[in-house]
Amino acid sequence: MTTIETIEREEQTTSLLDRIAALEARVAELEAHPAQGIEDRLAMVVFSGDLDKTIAALIIATGAASLGMETSMFFTFWGLNAVKKQKVYSGKNLLEQGFTAMLPGGLGQMGLSQMNFFGAGAQIIRKLMRDHGVASVEELFDLARELGVRMVVCDMSRELLGVCDEELVTGLDHGGVATFLGDAARAKVTLFI
Amino acid sequence: MEPTYHQTLDVKGAKCPMPLVKSRKAIGELPVGHILRVIATDRGSVADFQGWVKAAKNVELVAQETTAESGQELYVHYLRRTA
Numbered sequence: 001m002t003t004i005e006t007i008e009r010e011e012q013t014t015s016l017l018d019r020i021a022a023l024e025a026r027v028a029e030l031e032a033h034p035a036q037g038i039e040d041r042l043a044m045v046v047f048s049g050d051l052d053k054t055i056a057a058l059i060i061a062t063g064a065a066s067l068g069m070e071t072s073m074f075f076t077f078w079g080l081n082a083v084k085k086q087k088v089y090s091g092k093n094l095l096e097q098g099f100t101a102m103l104p105g106g107l108g109q110m111g112l113s114q115m116n117f118f119g120a121g122a123q124i125i126r127k128l129m130r131d132h133g134v135a136s137v138e139e140l141f142d143l144a145r146e147l148g149v150r151m152v153v154c155d156m157s158r159e160l161l162g163v164c165d166e167e168l169v170t171g172l173d174h175g176g177v178a179t180f181l182g183d184a185a186r187a188k189v190t191l192f193i
Numbered sequence: 194m195e196p197t198y199h200q201t202l203d204v205k206g207a208k209c210p211m212p213l214v215k216s217r218k219a220i221g222e223l224p225v226g227h228i229l230r231v232i233a234t235d236r237g238s239v240a241d242f243q244g245w246v247k248a249a250k251n252v253e254l255v256a257q258e259t260t261a262e263s264g265q266e267l268y269v270h271y272l273r274r275t276a
Contacts, residue, residue, distance in 0.1 A: 066213045069248065134209075
């Protein structure tokens with residue numbers, strides 16, 4: 001074997017060893033963060049602002065988070081009702097004030113999607129949940145936050161409906177379609193509620 | 194026969210998703226290898242715990258049994274923390 005050939009062989013070996021080392025580091029990194037795997041994520045769009053649908057969304061979210069899934073909820077359109085804490089009228093135009101007046105100012109003011117009967121249905125469901133020992137929608141919401149569920153507000157629909165930051169609970173992320181898709185693309189479970 | 198366990202969690206009366214949420218919290222506080230016994234009255238918890246071990250990587254279902262206490266069905270689950 002010529003000297004040149006020997007040098008070439010050595011170079012090949014060195015580059016192969018480097019590649020193996022890089023692969024080992026990558027495997028170790030992936031093993032250290034198993035939650036980043038595609039099957040461990042749930043991404044949800046909460047479009048509805050009804051009490052019953054919000055309860056369903058929150059039960060799925062808290063259940064998923066308990067299972068160890070990275071969970072994110074994307075609140076858009078009527079779904080924004082769920083992340084409001086109060087109504088604010090100042091600094092809004094007439095149309096925005098109208099929306100504020102017509103829409104619930106938080107979980108406590110939500111109605112049912114069916115059999116609401118001007119709010120009586122919602123009160124009956126709340127009573128039934130209490131009687132059966134089911135956690136209330138407020139408890140589920142707090143639990144979701146406690147379990148680290150990511151909550152993202154669709155900023156486009158927030159502006160459209162004239163919802164200001166002072167009306168929202170604190171600690172929310174703001175984003176758009178790409179924020180949801182960024183989470184959803186890595187999620188095995190995606191839901192639109 | 195009742196498997197041996199290290200700690201008991203009573204979630205009697207709690208409904209979906211609370212048995213799961215509380216068990217998840219409790220097992221996270223146990224050392225790896227230890228077994229948690231969960232006593233529930235929620236019938237859905239039987240399938241729920243089977244679903245949990247399918248989705249989670251750090252827990253295994255050792256046993257499940259149904260017993261009765263003063264006319265009430267009890268669903269008892271034994272879970273081992275594996276990681």
